Amino acid sequence: xxxxxxxxxxxxxxxxxxxxxxxxxxxxxxxxxxxxxxxxxxxxxxxxxxxxxxxxxxxxxxxxxxxxxxxxxxxxxxxxxxxxxxxxxxxxxxxxxxxxxxxxxxxxxxxxxxxxxx
Numbered sequence: 001x002x003x004x005x006x007x008x009x010x011x012x013x014x015x016x017x018x019x020x021x022x023x024x025x026x027x028x029x030x031x032x033x034x035x036x037x038x039x040x041x042x043x044x045x046x047x048x049x050x051x052x053x054x055x056x057x058x059x060x061x062x063x064x065x066x067x068x069x070x071x072x073x074x075x076x077x078x079x080x081x082x083x084x085x086x087x088x089x090x091x092x093x094x095x096x097x098x099x100x101x102x103x104x105x106x107x108x109x110x111x112x113x114x115x116x117x118x
Contacts, residue, residue: 005029006070007036007044007053013114014106017054020115026074031055051103064099066090 004020009015010032019030031040033049043060046052051063054070061069072079085091104110 002027002057003027003107004069004073005031005039005040005055006066006108007031007033009049009052009106010117012046012106012110013116014110017110017113017115019052022074026070028070030051051099063103064095065117067090068095 004027006019006028008019008030011034012086018033019028022028023030036044040055041048045062048062052066053063054061054066067102068082072082087094
């Protein structure tokens with residue numbers, strides 16, 4: 001099995017910082033939007049530039065689900081917490097709203113943490 005691929009906006013300093021931190025603590029292949037292969041593009045949704053994605057051999061996680069799966073791969077505490085949260089009826093919609101809220105403020109977060117290249 002290959003390492004999961006974290007697909008991200010490589011023009012965004014905050015996004016790049018996030019994936020570099022994830023890669024430091026986990027095992028991921030980092031793939032910026034500009035580096036996507038045709039095969040990888042074919043697996044992504046049409047509006048793929050709207051959020052980050054985690055590509056595994058089996059499936060594609062997008063937006064909040066990608067963030068959740070990435071964090072869960074980093075530490076068993078995260079995996080356990082998400083396992084419990086998935087039983088909460090509103091969890092998935094809250095997760096996606098929180099992801100969108102954060103993503104819509106990338107320029108703000110980039111003032112605090114940013115990286116120019118992975």
